Amino acid sequence: MNVSQKLSVTEKLGYSLGDLAANLIFQTLVTFLAFFYTDVFRIPAATAATIIFVVGLLGAFVFTPVVGLVADRTRTRWGKFRPWVLWTAVPFGVLSLLAFSTPDLGEGGKVTYAFATYTLLVLVYVANNLPYSALSGVLTGSMEQRNSLSSWRFVAVMVAQFIIQVLLLPLVLLFGDGDKAHGFHVVMTLFAVVGTVFFLVTFFTTRERVVPDRQQASSVREDLVDLARNRPWRIMLAVTVLVFVNLALKGGMYIYYFKYYLSGAALTDFLDRIGFERFVTGLDRLLVGMGLDGFHWPQDAPTSTFSLFSALGIIFMIIGIGCSKRLADRFGKRNVFGGALLVSTLFLLAFCFYPPDAIGLVVGSYVCHGFFYGITTPLLWAMIADVADYSEWKNRRRATAIIFSAMLCGLKIGLSIGGALVAGTLAFYGYRADVAVQAPAVVDGIRLAVSVFCSVPFLLAVALLSRYEIDKPMESRIERELDARRLAGEGA
Known part of the structure; x- marks a missing residue:
């Protein structure tokens, strides 16, 4: 084989x-x-x-x-x-x-x-x-x-x-x-x-x-000791937590950003100019003509624009994912991950400077952020698989699932922290759910949350990646030496 x-x-x-x-x-x-x-x-x-x-x-x-x-x-x-x-x-x-x-x-x-x-x-x-x-x-x-x-x-x-x-x-x-x-x-x-x-x-x-070698036998203690000594694993665990803190924080805050910070009149005008309402009306008529119930799209401009915003971001993330492999094959996963994450963060920071009526700039920045973040998305999990190889290469024991389980713990911890930060940020600035117009301090806090606050985890992740030692030459060395070991094991 x-x-x-x-x-x-x-x-x-x-x-x-x-x-x-x-x-x-x-x-x-x-x-x-x-x-x-x-x-x-x-x-x-x-x-x-x-x-x-x-x-x-x-x-x-x-x-x-x-x-x-x-x-x-x-x-x-x-x-x-x-x-x-x-x-x-x-x-x-x-x-x-x-x-x-x-x-x-x-x-x-x-x-x-x-x-x-x-x-x-x-x-x-x-x-x-x-x-x-x-x-x-x-x-x-x-x-x-x-x-x-x-x-x-x-x-x-x-x-x-x-x-x-x-x-x-x-x-x-x-x-x-x-x-x-x-x-x-x-x-x-x-x-x-x-x-x-x-x-x-x-x-x-x-x-x-x-x-793995059929004669490999490791205790739970040995697996955990291997993890603790594995610096690339420790770095990727911290990066995973930070990435998902960002995702939960910005994901939870965007709906408030559209509802309370951006201008409702500007959102309505933006939807009219791009023909979004005409598209939804046409879709509704098509479904009714097919004998189905109408397409009940939310009617308020913030919700409609937020849905469009999310859709465009996902589409450009998919385009970024499509570019990821070629870049990683040429420059190595670590370099591409860190570089693309840094550029995507710059587009998040730009939200701090946009006035409430700059809808086109908001959507454009999010599209660019989505593209560069999309490049990083598959690399995170590919790098975790590389960490499993690194552990086998160093310790001559393979424990793939425990490495991935630790990363999934990091994912859940990041989502929990990010979700708590959404509620905590709103509470700190005095958000009230029972009012239609929030105080200026609340609105400013929402603007900072979707720009400066959610950029901090990404910037910390970029700094940590500079200490991640599995670069392109080491990837090739680990793969080559493990392949030789496995083939030798089969021969034996």
């Missing part, structure tokens, strides 16, 4: 469909779970926040490390990580539907149901997504092929993000005929069926090629 074997288009596509399936649910949880609990299932907001926070902690500090340790010790005829995608495909779909169902229960029953279904969904999500992520590190020993695989994977992620952030609420209203509970049930049923099928496709189209 040649562990540097080039992956086929079928295998790359099959693998990427697994991330599309997972992100149909993950993006829905991140973006709409609180809304679903409070506005659809009618759970008190404080109780809903407690459920989300507690289950999030369980996912980060209990489920993720346990699954990582177990997955690294899994032995089947299908490999270590592929079987987990198969085993969790149907439970993931069923629990996704149950978590967004609205059984007729009393208040206490609703809370118990929400906590139980969300806990089980997070457990199955971790049992699916952690081995799925680790699978990228064992499909091939070629770091160049991993760059390509990550690009395919994150195009699929962006497709899922587009569906959720731009189309989910209109689809809920469309399929539910105005009934959000029924609409969520129909949409999540669709997502569950599609996701289950896509996970099965991932299982049947992929093959694990990087197989």
